[in-house]
Amino acid sequence: MSVPKFVIVIICTFSAGVLNIYSQVDSTYIGFFEQEFAIRPYFLDKYTALSHETEDGKETIYRPNDPYALGIGFTYKGISLSGAYGFGFMRDKKRGKTKSLDFQYHYYGRKFVMDLFFQNYKGFFVEDEGNDKKVHNDDIYHLYPDIRLEQYGGFAQYIFNGNKFSYQAAFNQNEKQLKSVGSFLLGGGIYYNRARSDSSLLFNDKSELDNFQFGVSGGYAFTWVINKRVYISASMSVGANVGVDHSGEKDKWKVYPTMFPRISAGYNHDNWSLGVSFVNNRIYILHSEQSKMSFDTGALQFSFTRRFGKAPKFLEKNQKIIDTYNHYKFW
Numbered sequence: 001m002s003v004p005k006f007v008i009v010i011i012c013t014f015s016a017g018v019l020n021i022y023s024q025v026d027s028t029y030i031g032f033f034e035q036e037f038a039i040r041p042y043f044l045d046k047y048t049a050l051s052h053e054t055e056d057g058k059e060t061i062y063r064p065n066d067p068y069a070l071g072i073g074f075t076y077k078g079i080s081l082s083g084a085y086g087f088g089f090m091r092d093k094k095r096g097k098t099k100s101l102d103f104q105y106h107y108y109g110r111k112f113v114m115d116l117f118f119q120n121y122k123g124f125f126v127e128d129e130g131n132d133k134k135v136h137n138d139d140i141y142h143l144y145p146d147i148r149l150e151q152y153g154g155f156a157q158y159i160f161n162g163n164k165f166s167y168q169a170a171f172n173q174n175e176k177q178l179k180s181v182g183s184f185l186l187g188g189g190i191y192y193n194r195a196r197s198d199s200s201l202l203f204n205d206k207s208e209l210d211n212f213q214f215g216v217s218g219g220y221a222f223t224w225v226i227n228k229r230v231y232i233s234a235s236m237s238v239g240a241n242v243g244v245d246h247s248g249e250k251d252k253w254k255v256y257p258t259m260f261p262r263i264s265a266g267y268n269h270d271n272w273s274l275g276v277s278f279v280n281n282r283i284y285i286l287h288s289e290q291s292k293m294s295f296d297t298g299a300l301q302f303s304f305t306r307r308f309g310k311a312p313k314f315l316e317k318n319q320k321i322i323d324t325y326n327h328y329k330f331w
Contacts, residue, residue: 024110029164031176035271035307038174040073042303044084046102048119050149050195053292062124062147062201065095066102075174096143098123104299106279108167113185114156115260115281117297122148146198151295155260155281157187157217157237170223170233170264173273173305177231182222185237189258190214193285193295203286203293211285213243213256221262232265241283256284273305 046069050062071084103118124147128140159165161183169177194210195203203209217239224232237260245252259282266275280298287293 024163025166026164029177029179029181030166030169031178033175033271033307035309036077037309038075038305038307040075040082040303040305042071042073042082042084042301044069044071045300046104047296047298048102048121048149048151049296050124050147051292051294051296052201055290060126062126062144063095064098064100064121064124065091066098066100066121067091080172080174094139095125095141096123096145104297106171106299108171109159109162110168111159111162112156113159113167113187114154115189115279116154117151117191117281119149119151119297121150124149144197144200146200148194148196149295150194151191151283151297153189153191153193153283155187155189155217157185157219159221160184160186165221165223167221170231170266171262171275171277173266173268173275173303176268177223177225177233178228180223180225182220185219185221185235186216187218187237188214188216188239189241191241191283193283195285195293209245209285209293211243211245211254213241213283215239215241215256215258217258217260219260229268230266231268233263235262236260254287256287258283271307273303273307275301275303275305277301277303 047066048064051059052062053059067086067088069084069086071082073080073082099122101118101120103116105114105116107114107116122145124144125141126144128142159167161181164179164181165183166175166177169175191214192210192212194208196208197203198207217237219235219237221235222233226232237258239258241256241258243254243256245254260280262277262279264275264277266273278298278300280296282294282296284292284294
């Protein structure tokens, strides 16, 4: 499969779980904006990193040299469309070349949160933090163009207190959290992971490792409403996956720990908002006393949202179609 040089992300949200946001909520905890149409430019940093920890406690982090991305999104009555593009001039050439295909979808519904990952990276670097950097007084990078990482998977959790706690207010800013509140989370994920290297990195004395794993996780999410405009939200989920390791001569079943933190903060004015969010899903592909290896997959996003009382004319002309679509529920 050929992999493009730049990361292109197109996310279309047409899930009625997102669309029907005005039903089944406690209005003393969740509020809504009066405007129906919004434009959201944003800055995005998506990544997949490989962390390798040896038995002596030393950790090496292999990172791809992917450019940052600029994006723009539109929302009308809960229907959202957004896209981001990573420009080459935003890439540091000293970190080597990376070929990548990275699709991440983070869905925040009333009763469910869901994440999808489709990633293929080739070409990584390690930043030197030792004596060489101190001597040269400059950033020094070790390049690993032969390392390739792949991950395909999904993660979902049920939000027990979804009628009061709003993930959408915390991460999408298409509604408002009026009071501080939290919720327990329960769910799990399923993943296929693959790592390859020609010679620079070994996985249990092998040049290639692949495993399939699935499991359960639980956690808690909480949003602190500092005042009517400022909020901070955080959640943490931990769990265990059961996986099949195909790297040896025989397939082996193993247990791998997982964790998934999410953090966001924002400011909501009457017709505009500022927000920052961070998500990171850690999946271990090796876990023993001698060696631990994990995939860290996530995204850092800064966004500005501007809301308008009137939508463009072409949306108003298709109002009947939109209202008919919003009538149905999938969750």
